[in-house]
Amino acid sequence: MEEVAPIVRMVGIEKHFNNVAVLKGVNLDIRPGEVHVLLGENGAGKSTLMKILTGIHEPTGGEIVLDGVSHPLVTPREASEAGISIIYQELSVINELSALENLFVGRLPVKRRLGVPVVDWKLMETEARSIIGRLGLGGLDLHKPVGEMPIAHRQIIEIAKSLMKNVRVLVMDEPTSSLTSVETERLFALVRQLKAEGTAVLFISHKLDEVREIGDTFSVLKDGVSTGHGRIADYTNDDLVRMMVGRVVKQRFLAEGSIDRTSMPVLKVENVTSADRKRVRDVSFEVHHGEVLGFAGLVGSGRTDLMNCLFGAERRAGGRIILNGADITPNNPVEAVKSGMAYLTENRRQTGFTPNFTIEGNIAVTKSVKDAPLRGTWGLVDRKAERAVAEEQRRQLSIRCAGIDQSILELSGGNQQKVLVGKWMSIAPSVIIFDEPTRGIDVGAKSQIHEIIRALANAGKAVIMVSSELPEILAVCDRVAVFRNGRIMDTLDGATATEESILSVAMRDGK
Numbered sequence: 061m062e063e064v065a066p067i068v069r070m071v072g073i074e075k076h077f078n079n080v081a082v083l084k085g086v087n088l089d090i091r092p093g094e095v096h097v098l099l100g101e102n103g104a105g106k107s108t109l110m111k112i113l114t115g116i117h118e119p120t121g122g123e124i125v126l127d128g129v130s131h132p133l134v135t136p137r138e139a140s141e142a143g144i145s146i147i148y149q150e151l152s153v154i155n156e157l158s159a160l161e162n163l164f165v166g167r168l169p170v171k172r173r174l175g176v177p178v179v180d181w182k183l184m185e186t187e188a189r190s191i192i193g194r195l196g197l198g199g200l201d202l203h204k205p206v207g208e209m210p211i212a213h214r215q216i217i218e219i220a221k222s223l224m225k226n227v228r229v230l231v232m233d234e235p236t237s238s239l240t241s242v243e244t245e246r247l248f249a250l251v252r253q254l255k256a257e258g259t260a261v262l263f264i265s266h267k268l269d270e271v272r273e274i275g276d277t278f279s280v281l282k283d284g285v286s287t288g289h290g291r292i293a294d295y296t297n298d299d300l301v302r303m304m305v306g307r308v309v310k311q312r313f314l315a316e317g318s319i320d321r322t323s324m325p326v327l328k329v330e331n332v333t334s335a336d337r338k339r340v341r342d343v344s345f346e347v348h349h350g351e352v353l354g355f356a357g358l359v360g361s362g363r364t365d366l367m368n369c370l371f372g373a374e375r376r377a378g379g380r381i382i383l384n385g386a387d388i389t390p391n392n393p394v395e396a397v398k399s400g401m402a403y404l405t406e407n408r409r410q411t412g413f414t415p416n417f418t419i420e421g422n423i424a425v426t427k428s429v430k431d432a433p434l435r436g437t438w439g440l441v442d443r444k445a446e447r448a449v450a451e452e453q454r455r456q457l458s459i460r461c462a463g464i465d466q467s468i469l470e471l472s473g474g475n476q477q478k479v480l481v482g483k484w485m486s487i488a489p490s491v492i493i494f495d496e497p498t499r500g501i502d503v504g505a506k507s508q509i510h511e512i513i514r515a516l517a518n519a520g521k522a523v524i525m526v527s528s529e530l531p532e533i534l535a536v537c538d539r540v541a542v543f544r545n546g547r548i549m550d551t552l553d554g555a556t557a558t559e560e561s562i563l564s565v566a567m568r569d570g571k
Contacts, residue, residue, distance in 0.1 A: 074121035100281035102472035143228030155207030196246040326522035332379030347522035354537030402484035453482030474505025
């Protein structure tokens with residue numbers, strides 16, 4: 061069978077930044093009607109290669125061939141005219157605008173009324189309903205500000221925005237990072253439809269199970285060099301991981317011994333209810349020494365709302381949080397921190413780190429809030445101690461960086477997440493909450509984060525982990541609390557739970 065000619069060929073692509081080689085002679089073919097998966101650790105060069113494809117970066121060497129025509133570089137306009145569209149991992153939706161307005165940013169259709177051009181809102185809504193319906197969100201309120209929607213819905217709006225163009229090559233950078241398994245299946249159904257229509261899909265993901273499910277072919281980058289390519293069916297997951305990281309990565313991180321649940325729990329939650337009495341309803345649970353308790357459930361089930369209530373970030377209508385036998389029910393995050401709680405939120409860029417701070421600044425800030433006079437205001441902090449703490453966390457967590465004075469924005473996603481872990485470990489909390497701890501990070505860094513989570517539990521911390529990735533829940537959690545409509549529907553044993561059993565409870569009928 062004759063091989064289909066590629067829409068795009070990237071030949072010998074090189075890219076240098078300040079005399080540092082980021083890409084070193086990379087080749088990549090993108091063919092119509094094929095899902096090509098691009099694999100590699102964070103920092104391998106995937107994003108740089110995509111920015112060259114879409115015209116954001118100019119290559120140092122090599123060429124891009126579009127429909128048989130060679131280009132030493134491609135401008136953003138040429139990429140768009142060639143039908144190349146990209147959906148970035150960091151969403152570019154405008155939170156203050158409605159979903160409808162986001163879908164038509166920069167291309168509002170107009171009609172003439174009494175000779176005056178006016179926006180054709182009816183046409184916009186018709187086209188938007190059609191594309192949103194294809195993505196399984198036909199009931200979405202198109203007039204609601206995007207900032208008030210769940211991250212999963214914002215991601216789907218981003219995907220819809222790209223599909224509304226005449227796309228021939230669709231690049232998806234971690235498109236399922238904010239989606240549940242059900243929403244991921246809807247997305248995959250759409251990808252298969254696009255593939256059947258002849259669209260080329262370049263799929264970037266760290267989730268090997270979904271890579272195997274949706275991908276046809278693959279290319280691997282490591283340190284800016286192509287280390288493998290071929291048909292996915294011809295290789296095992298271990299083969300792919302070895303190409304990416306050079307070693308076999310550990311997959312299971314459950315407690316090695318038995319957990320004593322007869323002793324006093326580290327954390328006890330009693331009858332916590334959110335202020336609206338809807339998102340979180342009468343929730344009670346315990347976490348014991350050496351235990352990781354996972355929270356699974358569909359997006360919108362109330363898992364993050366519960367974590368916010370526990371940490372004092374959202375008002376409660378009632379309930380108690382008991383830590384090591386003492387009632388510490390916090391009214392705000394500062395009280396939670398001072399009582400021994402820590403919380404890695406689901407969106408590290410928006411609510412995790414401070415982007416204009418260095419690594420040192422991000423690690424030291426929480427300790428200053430907890431320990432320094434007047435919560436660290438008016439400069440009443442010990443800079444020497446701050447540097448010592450930051451350096452200790454950098455060493456213990458193996459944060460890859462030029463030094464603690466480096467900007468956190470210059471780090472990979474996995475190393476940014478390690479900085480946030482260090483920020484909380486610097487205050488020696490008794491309980492730590494991880495909400496989507498490995499979203500958007502590569503398999504090697506993900507394994508390291510899982511090892512850190514297990515080490516914290518082994519050290520006697522109470523660990524709670526919220527994740528939309530069921531394989532991650534099963535890999536790390538000793539018990540799994542399945543959340544639905546603001547309540548724990550059931551708690552399963554992590555050693556015997558399966559994806560099917562968790563989904564069965566998550567989708568169970570009940571109020």
